[in-house]
Amino acid sequence: MTFQEIIKLHPQPTRVDHDTLLRCIDECLDCAASCTACADASLSEPDVHEMVRVVRLCLDCADVCEATGRIVTRQTAPDLRFMRTVIEACATACVVCADECDLHAAHHEHCRVCAEVCRRCKGACDDLLAAIG
Amino acid sequence: MTFQEIIKLHPQPTRVDHDTLLRCIDECLDCAASCTACADASLSEPDVHEMVRVVRLCLDCADVCEATGRIVTRQTAPDLRFMRTVIEACATACVVCADECDLHAAHHEHCRVCAEVCRRCKGACDDLLAAIG
Amino acid sequence: MTFQEIIKLHPQPTRVDHDTLLRCIDECLDCAASCTACADASLSEPDVHEMVRVVRLCLDCADVCEATGRIVTRQTAPDLRFMRTVIEACATACVVCADECDLHAAHHEHCRVCAEVCRRCKGACDDLLAAIG
C-alpha cells in the first residue's frame, strides 16, 4: 500500500528496522479491517446468539489494532517504553480474538480466516517488539 | 489484503457491486494510514511552522477515512441514506487534504504522494456513491 | 469536562460561537460512548437476533460521532466546507440510530436512553451547522 512509501520519506526516521515496522503496520490495518468485517458477518449469522463473544472480541481487537497501527506509524520523537506496552496489548488482543474465532472456524469460514489474520498480526507485533528491544 | 476475503464471506451481502465496495474500503484504509504518516512526517520537517495546516487536515482526513472504512465494511442491515452522507464527507475530506498537500508537493515528497492517495480515495468514494445510487 | 477548558485556551480560536461548539463536542462524546454501550448491551440481550440492526447502527453512530468530535475539536486552520459535511453525516447517523433504538425502547431501557442521547446530539449538530453558517 502507498502509506509505506510515505513512511519511508519521513525526514527523521526511527532506527527501528523498517521492514519489521512496515509489516507490523500492514498487519495491524488488515487485522483491524478483518475483525470489523468478522464482527459484522457474525452479527448476520442465523446462530448470532452463539457468536456474541466473537463479536465482542473482534470489536476490541479492531479498536486496539487501529490505535496501534496509528501509534507505530508515527516516527516523530517516539517513546519506546509506551510503544512496547501498546504493541503488547495488541498482541494479546490478537491471541484472545484468534482463540475465540477458532471455536467457530469449522462452521463459519469468516472466523477461520479472521483467526489466521489475528495470528499473523500477533507474530508481526512480536517481531516488532524484538526489533525495538 | 485478507479482510476482503472476509467481506466476501458475509452470510447476507449487500447488493452493492463488490469490486467497487472493496476498492473503496481499500483506499480508505490506505488514505487513513497515509494521512497519519504525512501528518507525522510534516511535524518533523524543519519548516514545521509552514506545515501546520497540512498536519491539521491530514489528521481530519485520517479520522474520517477510518470511520468511513469501518462503516462501509459493515454489510448487516445498512442504511443507505446515512452511508451516502458519510462517503460524501470522506470524499470532501480527501479533496481538501489533497489541495493542501499539493501546495507543499514541490519541497516535500511525502506531501506529493499523500495528495495522490487522497485523490485516489476521493475517486473510489465517488464510484461507490454512484454504485449505491 | 476538563477538555472544554483546554479548547478555551487555544491560541488562535475559531470565530464560531464557543458555547455551541463545546456543546456539540460534548454531545458527540456522550453519543459515541452511549452507542458503544448500547451496542454492547443489545448484544447481551436474550433476543439478540432482534437487535442486530440496533447493534450495527450503534456501531456506525459511535464511529462517526467519535470522528466528528475530534474534527470539531480542532480549531487550527479549519476548512468549514469539509466541517459542514462531516457534521451533517453525524446528524444523519444520530437520526437513523435513534429511529432504530426507538423501535426497541419499550422493552429495552438502554435503547430508550440511547435514542434520547442520539436526538440531543443531532440537535447540537444542527445548532453548530447554523452557527458555522
Add this chain to the structure above:
Amino acid sequence: MTFQEIIKLHPQPTRVDHDTLLRCIDECLDCAASCTACADASLSEPDVHEMVRVVRLCLDCADVCEATGRIVTRQTAPDLRFMRTVIEACATACVVCADECDLHAAHHEHCRVCAEVCRRCKGACDDLLAAIG
C-alpha cells in the same frame, strides 16, 4: 454523562465495581478529548517547533485512551487478561504524555491542564486495574 446510565442498564453486567469502572471510562473520554485539543492548541503556538513532541504524544495518548474507553465500556463476555494489558498501555501513555506536557506547563496553560487530566486518567486506570485484580 448519559452513557453511564446505559452502562448501568446492561443485562449481564460484569462483577467489576461499577463506580471504579465508570470513573475510568469518564477519565479516558476526557483525556482523549483533552489530548486532541492540546495537540491542536500546540500546533497553533508560535513556538510550534518546540511543541513537536507534545503534539506526537498527545496524538498517541488520544488514540489509546479512546480505544481503552471503548473496550472498558463493553461488559459482554470480557477477557480480563487482555483488558489488563490495554489499561496498562493506557496508564503508560498518560504518564508519558503528562511528563512531556509538564515541560511546557509554565508557558502554555493548555499543557498544564492537559498534564493534570492525563495524571487523573492514569490514577483511574490504576484503580480499575486494582479492582479487576
